[in-house]
Amino acid sequence: MKQDIKKKVIKRLKIIEGQVRGLQKMVEEEKYCVDVITQSSAVRHSLGSVEDLMMENHLSTHVIEQMKKGQHKKATQEILSVYKLAKFNK
Amino acid sequence: MKQDIKKKVIKRLKIIEGQVRGLQKMVEEEKYCVDVITQSSAVRHSLGSVEDLMMENHLSTHVIEQMKKGQHKKATQEILSVYKLAKFNK
Amino acid sequence: MKQDIKKKVIKRLKIIEGQVRGLQKMVEEEKYCVDVITQSSAVRHSLGSVEDLMMENHLSTHVIEQMKKGQHKKATQEILSVYKLAKFNK
Amino acid sequence: MKQDIKKKVIKRLKIIEGQVRGLQKMVEEEKYCVDVITQSSAVRHSLGSVEDLMMENHLSTHVIEQMKKGQHKKATQEILSVYKLAKFNK
Incomplete structure (x- = not known):
């Protein structure tokens, strides 16, 4: 894995983890729904x-x-599967 | 806030928090990109x-x-704003 | 229906119809996939x-x-159903 | 272009064109908004x-x-650009 991307991803996931905890707090304190959404x-x-x-x-x-x-098929199918997931088209 | 929804949301957000931590672990251990995505x-x-x-x-x-x-305008505008956010149409 | 919105929507749908025909032409002429997408x-x-x-x-x-x-339930359920459709969350 | 995919895509785009015209008709006849959406x-x-x-x-x-x-960079960047478009993440 590219080390600069790895670092960036882990950093962002830590921020996201904090944001998810923040969401829990918002809901516990019954903040305004629109702000939670x-x-x-x-x-x-x-x-x-x-x-x-x-x-x-x-x-x-x-x-x-x-x-x-020469693993074209594997490469193609995997990219396609995550591409469909991106927009939740099954 | 409806207490049954509140409970459900907090429970789900705790699961999501765990999943985000799981994602961090996957990236730290350099799991296969397609699985992370x-x-x-x-x-x-x-x-x-x-x-x-x-x-x-x-x-x-x-x-x-x-x-x-009689706060129709406020109600309407707020629903519309989160509706647009749902599909990331600005 | 609000007449200004009706006009705007019909105008946009006509443009969209033209764009869909444009897409057909692009595919018939085998334009570059990335441009079609x-x-x-x-x-x-x-x-x-x-x-x-x-x-x-x-x-x-x-x-x-x-x-x-007083048709709160109907109003709520319908808004919710299109809200879920917006992000293809079933 | 793969001819079976080309055929399928053109067929679907023709259906979509008809659906867009159907949408125009729905709006012109002021059908129920929820059904249009x-x-x-x-x-x-x-x-x-x-x-x-x-x-x-x-x-x-x-x-x-x-x-x-050996055009890895071009291939990668183009796939990535349409991947981001798929979920409207710029």
Whole structure:
């Protein structure tokens, strides 16, 4: 794994963990629903950007290797599966 | 806030917090990117269902009150803003 | 239905229809896949904004009426169902 | 372009074009907003599946060629750009 991406992803996931705890606190204190939803959407967006980074890493490491080894089908199917997940199209 | 929804949301957010920590561990141990992305998508989906529950609560408490008080514009604009956030259409 | 929203929505849907025909032409002429996908995403985004306009209309007409008539449950369930559809969370 | 995918995509886009015209008719006849939104979401979903097919084609033709020619960076960046578009994460 690319070490700069790894660092960035772990850092972001720690922030996301804190945000999820923040969401729990908001709900426990019965903060306004709209604010909770808005904050949760932001966390969802951040997770999306973690997935972007992981995809960048995947493409520039595993996929290149798989292509070199002739594992085109595996490479293609895996990218496609996460692509569908990205927009929740099954 | 409806107490059954509150309980459910906090329970789910605790699970999500655990899943985010699980994601950190996966990245630290350099698990396969596709598995990390798949797991992150699942967490994103779970956050979406937390937002659904919060929206359900919002509609059946605040919105009904706001409508009774004649605060139609406030009610409408807030629902619309989270609706746009749901699909990240600004 | 609010006439200004109706006009805007029909205008946008006509543009979208043209864009979908444009997509067919792109595929028939075997344009570059990435360009087709990018254009299709733009159309998807435009449809999202049509849904936003319809939601705005719905909230400021039907929902207000339903609330006045005490049909809270109907109003709530319908908004929730389209909210879930917005992010394809079933 | 793979001819079976091309056929499928054009067929689906023709259906989508008809659905968009159907949406116009629904709005002109002032059908119930919730039904219009539900139908528009379905069309959005169909466009997503067109994008899936185009991505499948892209991966199994252009990307394999690009990888063979050593154009790793181009291949990677393009996949990443449509991946981000899929969930509207910029």
